Amino acid sequence: MEYLQLIAGLIVLILGGEALVKGAVNLALKLKISPLVVGMTIVSFGTSAPELLVSLGAATSGHPDVSIGAVIGSNISNIGLVLGLTVLIFPIAISKDTLKIDWPLMMFASLLFILFAKDGELELYEGVISVSILVVFTAWLFIKSMKKGKAALAELDLEVNEEEAEKSNIFKDILFLLLGFTGLYYGADWLINSVVEIAKDFGISEKLISVTVVAFGTSLPELVTSCTAAYRKETDISIGNLIGSNVFNILAILGITSIVHPIKITNSINEFDVYYMLGISLLIFPLMYFGRKVGRLKGVLLILVYVFYIYLAIVSEKG
Secondary structure, three states: OHHHHHHHHHHHHHHHHHHHHHHHHHHHHHOOOOHHHHHHHHHHHHHHHHHHHHHHHHHHOOOHHHHHHHHHHHHHHHHHHHHHHHHHHOOEEOOHHHHHHHHHHHHHHHHHHHHHHOOOEEOHHHHHHHHHHHHHHHHHHHHHHHOOHHHHHHHHOOOOOHHHHHHOOHHHHHHHHHHHHHHHHHHHHHHHHHHHHHHHHHOOOHHHHHHHHHHHHHHHHHHHHHHHHHHOOOOOOOHHHHHHHHHHHHHHHHHHHHHHOOEEOOHHHHHHHHHHHHHHHHHHHHHHHHHHEEOHHHHHHHHHHHHHHHHHHHHHHHO
16 A cells, blocks of 8 residues: 555655646746746746655655655666666767756755764754755856846757636646645645655665655756757756756755754765765766767766665665
């Protein structure tokens, strides 16, 4: 029963996130909000809502390993698995902004998280600092991107059909919003409960399930989107999107969660997982810098690094 609940929770989370984004985008465009603003705010938040709901629910219900593990595992999965599989289908060119802005910000966010986590807890003031940094960066990015106009949407991996949005029924959009929020709420609840029960049944840690199964599940939307775009040879899909997701995971999701409720961080995560996340974040720089393209060979390397992480997590659990 727990496995069905786990699968159902993941599916409902993904569908809830999709419904929330669709309804929010259509409503925003009806209100004459520019597609650029929609992409940088509503869509960014909506696609990360599953991780946020899981993190909040786990922290407030006394399961901090699920809260932290899902985010750390998702960040490792985004770079190792999602990017690796994407470039196996079609290589991705690297933009200057990815090297000069996105990657340094991801490294800064990762190092800031490690600094905050050293005492074994993320507290309210640390959450406020994290969220404030993201707000300032987003405001700067918005001002910078306005100069580029709608061309900046390509960097956000967002397809906005303004005509279709204008024609859609407003009640239908509101229904999508309600379904999205409902799906996210129940999906997160089912997911957390099933993880706890499976961990109890097999005598394994909640952290192991979180950094593997839960992290993979919450990364599925990015995986499907990236692979589909690569198959269609839409090379405007950049690594910057995945790096941006990692930044949002650390600064927004863990930041907001720690503001609502302090998050305890176990020695296992502090001594291994956070440093693996930092390591794979460092690895991506030379892969991007040399050749200014991430191709299939580099994709294989990234997937192997991800598989090795899963192996070490399992071995560590048994040890």
